[in-house]
Amino acid sequence: MTKDKIRETVLRALGGVAPEADLSQIKPDLRIRDQLDIDSMDLLNFVIGLHKELKVDIPEADYPRLATLDGCIEYLASLRDLR
Amino acid sequence: MPQLGADMSAGKLLGWRKRVGDRVQRGEIIADVETDKADIEVEVFAVGVIEKILIRPGEKVPVGTVLAIIQEEGRPAEAETPSAPQAMRGEPPPAAAAVPVRPIPVRPSVLTPGTPRLHISPVAKKLAADLGINPASIAGTGPGGRVTLEDVQKAAQIQPTPVAEPDRRARMRQAIAAAMARSKREIPHYYLSTTIDLSRAMEWLNQENLKRSVEDRLVYGVLLIKAVALALRQVPELNSIWSGEKALPCPDVHVGVAISLRGGGLIAPALHHTDRQTLDELMKNFRDLVQRARAGSLRSSELSDPTVTVTSLGEQGVEAVFGIIYPPQVALVGFGKVVERPWSAEGQIVSRPVITATLSADHRVSDGHRGGLFLSAVDRCLQEAEKL
Numbered sequence: 001m002t003k004d005k006i007r008e009t010v011l012r013a014l015g016g017v018a019p020e021a022d023l024s025q026i027k028p029d030l031r032i033r034d035q036l037d038i039d040s041m042d043l044l045n046f047v048i049g050l051h052k053e054l055k056v057d058i059p060e061a062d063y064p065r066l067a068t069l070d071g072c073i074e075y076l077a078s079l080r081d082l083r
Numbered sequence: 084m085p086q087l088g089a090d091m092s093a094g095k096l097l098g099w100r101k102r103v104g105d106r107v108q109r110g111e112i113i114a115d116v117e118t119d120k121a122d123i124e125v126e127v128f129a130v131g132v133i134e135k136i137l138i139r140p141g142e143k144v145p146v147g148t149v150l151a152i153i154q155e156e157g158r159p160a161e162a163e164t165p166s167a168p169q170a171m172r173g174e175p176p177p178a179a180a181a182v183p184v185r186p187i188p189v190r191p192s193v194l195t196p197g198t199p200r201l202h203i204s205p206v207a208k209k210l211a212a213d214l215g216i217n218p219a220s221i222a223g224t225g226p227g228g229r230v231t232l233e234d235v236q237k238a239a240q241i242q243p244t245p246v247a248e249p250d251r252r253a254r255m256r257q258a259i260a261a262a263m264a265r266s267k268r269e270i271p272h273y274y275l276s277t278t279i280d281l282s283r284a285m286e287w288l289n290q291e292n293l294k295r296s297v298e299d300r301l302v303y304g305v306l307l308i309k310a311v312a313l314a315l316r317q318v319p320e321l322n323s324i325w326s327g328e329k330a331l332p333c334p335d336v337h338v339g340v341a342i343s344l345r346g347g348g349l350i351a352p353a354l355h356h357t358d359r360q361t362l363d364e365l366m367k368n369f370r371d372l373v374q375r376a377r378a379g380s381l382r383s384s385e386l387s388d389p390t391v392t393v394t395s396l397g398e399q400g401v402e403a404v405f406g407i408i409y410p411p412q413v414a415l416v417g418f419g420k421v422v423e424r425p426w427s428a429e430g431q432i433v434s435r436p437v438i439t440a441t442l443s444a445d446h447r448v449s450d451g452h453r454g455g456l457f458l459s460a461v462d463r464c465l466q467e468a469e470k471l
Binding site: 018020021033036037039040041044045047048051057058059060 | 296
């Protein structure tokens, strides 16, 4: 899967968690949590969203790697199942 | 108009989901109401048939106003006085009606024009369409609740007109301000805090989540909520409602969880029978509650039933929160963030994840001694997370 496709999927999953957010304004290198005011429940829902769309099982230990949009894309691109 | 919290003085009826002649069941959602904080689904706490609808969509009425009359099953018809019926006042169910939590499926906030139950004459339907009024929002007065031409004409007269009302956020701020000012004015708060070693709980949670699929994982917040609920059984006076003169102990534990709304404001709906739910049930219901709170589809009982509030600001980096009690409750429990701290254990200084738990309590109802016992009970519960 290309990084552009992954980016689209990540933004879609974020849209499911914070439907009122203007995702076009997200700065890719800043913490998503701070930009969208999301909490741990939202983070879990985001991970569930990624799981449903990409069929990936992200362990809790890897959650810190999902902190920014760039980080999400890099992390997901590194997963063998998505290469 | 149900009282959905101390900060509510009036509400606007958005629409009916039932019509005259419809049968209603306990727990069924019958109407939607707009409050300063959210749009709420009003449940009914009786079984019967809707006899008369008194308030039309668009009308804003004070708390306590009778919205409609239900002829309760097994009861003879009474005179049509506003004091006779009770079922649609949105009052919480009596204590004896405690039942296991059975989430009601989320429904759309208003009926759509295609709703099969709609009974309306063709000419009335055309007029409603011309006027841009949703016929499903009109209470029919014709035979069997049929919407007549006159009903549509009347509805047109009371359709909400744009007025310069403060927006929802401003109104929510005003409502919170009123409730919190009242709380600080009337309730003699006392505050306690304790630091709890979370290493066992976090280790248990990590191991537990490793065994679970992504969708079944737990967040540590549900451990805190369950620990509070169980501790309240041990210090039940904190699970009370202040009636104006004295505290009335609540037989059931309905923890209200403070949920921040994006863009500002907060709401604290109940997780019903918190102490009786398993962690899996709590997680499922908590997720659902957060989602619905932010989507604006909470139910009336979720706002009228909390017997205590739990708030957590840990994710905002706060180490301890000393909250203001939400009347008529008599206690509020706060949690800060989980931090690694030096901790003395078995003669060694070790690093442990700890959390600060706080209690704000009403001194008219409990003393610091009992409050301390409560926080100790929360601590004990969290040391045995596998039993939660």
